[in-house]
Amino acid sequence: xxxxxxxxxxxxxxxxxxxxxxxxxxxxxxxxxxxxxxxxxxxxxxxxxxxxxxxxxxxxxxxxxxxxxxxxxxxxxxxxxxxxxxxxxxxxxxxxxxxxxxxxxxxxxxxxxxxxxxxxxxxxxxxxxxxxxxxxxxxxxxxxxxxxxxxxxxxxxxxxxxxxxxxxxxxxxxxxxxxxxxxxxxxxxxxxxxxxxxxxxxxxxxxxxxxxxxxxxxxxxxxxxxxxxxxxxxxxxxxxxxxxxxxxxxxxxxxxxxxxxxxxxxxxx
DNA sequence: CGAGTGCCCTGACAGC
DNA sequence: TGCTGTCAGGGCACTC
Numbered sequence: 001x002x003x004x005x006x007x008x009x010x011x012x013x014x015x016x017x018x019x020x021x022x023x024x025x026x027x028x029x030x031x032x033x034x035x036x037x038x039x040x041x042x043x044x045x046x047x048x049x050x051x052x053x054x055x056x057x058x059x060x061x062x063x064x065x066x067x068x069x070x071x072x073x074x075x076x077x078x079x080x081x082x083x084x085x086x087x088x089x090x091x092x093x094x095x096x097x098x099x100x101x102x103x104x105x106x107x108x109x110x111x112x113x114x115x116x117x118x119x120x121x122x123x124x125x126x127x128x129x130x131x132x133x134x135x136x137x138x139x140x141x142x143x144x145x146x147x148x149x150x151x152x153x154x155x156x157x158x159x160x161x162x163x164x165x166x167x168x169x170x171x172x173x174x175x176x177x178x179x180x181x182x183x184x185x186x187x188x189x190x191x192x193x194x195x196x197x198x199x200x201x202x203x204x205x206x207x208x209x210x211x212x213x214x215x216x217x218x219x220x221x222x223x224x225x226x227x228x229x230x231x232x233x234x235x236x237x238x239x240x241x242x243x244x245x246x247x248x249x250x251x252x253x254x255x256x257x258x259x260x261x262x263x264x265x266x267x268x269x
Numbered sequence: 270c271g272a273g274t275g276c277c278c279t280g281a282c283a284g285c
Numbered sequence: 286t287g288c289t290g291t292c293a294g295g296g297c298a299c300t301c
Contacts, residue, residue, distance in 0.1 A: 001294065035297095056295080074294055075279085086279095107278045109295060125296060152272060159295080169294065218281085218293090258274075259294065 002072040004133065004166030004206055006214035006228060007056050010078055013223040015051040018060070018101075022047045022094040026068075031088035032108065035122055039114040040089060043068050055129050055165035067117040069126075073109030075219040078102070088112065106219065130164045133202050134210075138164070140192070140199040147195060150187040154198075156257035157187035164202060169259050170215060170237045175201040177236035182268045183254070183261050208233065236262045 002010075026043035046062035053059065060068040070078070077083065079102045089103040089112040103112045120127040130146055131138050146163025147154070157163060158172045167175070176183050178201035181194055190198070209215060214228030217238075221227060235245050240253035240262045249266035 003295095071295080073278095073296085105278095106280070107294090109278070111296090123296090150271080156272085161296090260292085 001074050001168055001170065001217075002076065002214070002220050003056060003168035003171050005171070005209035005212075005230065006220050007053055007058060007072065007166070008134075008210055009213045009222055009228065010072075011051050011053045011058055014058075014078070017099070018048050018093075019050050020047065023062075023091050024094055025092040026114075027090050027092075029087045029090050031112070035113070036108075036111040037089065037113055038122070039066075040112060042066055042114045043091070054126060054132070055161050056168070057123075057126050057129075061117055062114070065117055066114050069111060069113050069115060069123070070103070071111040072220075073105060073107065073111070075106040076110030077104045077219065077221050078223055079104060079221070079225065080223055081225065125161050128162060130162045133164050133166060133206055138199075138203070140196040143199045143202075144190075144192055144195045147187040147190055152187060153184045153256050154181060154187045154190060155183035155259065155261055159257055159259065163187070166206070167202065169261075170234070171202070171205055171209070173236040173262050174205045174234060176268060177201075177263060178205060180268050183256050183263050236264070238262065 023043045023046055026040050028037050028040055031037045043062060046064040046066060049061040049063055051060055056071060058070040062068060080099055082102055083104040086104050086106045087102050088105045091101040093099055093101065131142055143163055147157060150157040155172055158167050175198060179197040181198060209230040212228060212230035213222060214220060215230040216227035217231060239251050241250055244251055244264040244267060247267045249264055251262050252265045254261050
């Protein structure tokens, strides 16, 4: 499932060639009507001014004062080649190369919509998005303040995107494993010492995954169709029953916040 | 307002 | 072979 490293990988690829191009036509293809593709046709005729990211959302400011918002959901793939099936939206672009942009999304959890720039009324998670973990200003004190606001299990708290942006099921399990924090620990009970460890774990796992162009488990692909290479470096996610790489104890599996969770019952306390 | 639950959606896979 | 059931989960609507 695309999380920050995957979305940032896609952002960088798009940022290399999209800005400055005009969207000659934006169309829904076999996409449901409704809020996930709201006002997409408004992008037609506008120039793409940049490719930004907040958490797992891609934000493309447009010349007409609008913003194209893309969320990959579970199975969203942005491609510069026609994937053939499950294409939900398509951007025809100006420019001699005739390059186009396809949004493929098998399970339809993704979004591809246009809003007035910065107006996120229908997107409460984006509107309340926490700090960017790879921004140099992100520090343990900020994380601690965010965690203090919640009595929920740390796993659920991080899924909310409020204490920090861009983490999903995979990197939360990885970060908690690295920081040796049990996923059921109430967020506000996490000490400053452990919060500092968690901060370091979040930043390191995201940087390392980004270095590997993200994690491909099944659906995620880069714009050129290549896979991310971080899956082989996962220590927790998907390793239930396998020995912990730190203490050899078999990893446990549990469901927290309706999410499958893997952790070491011995060294995560 | 915070926490918890149901829901969307489709393919992969296990079991019979 | 072909069917059924289960699982995967990000974000939102809704309830308490």
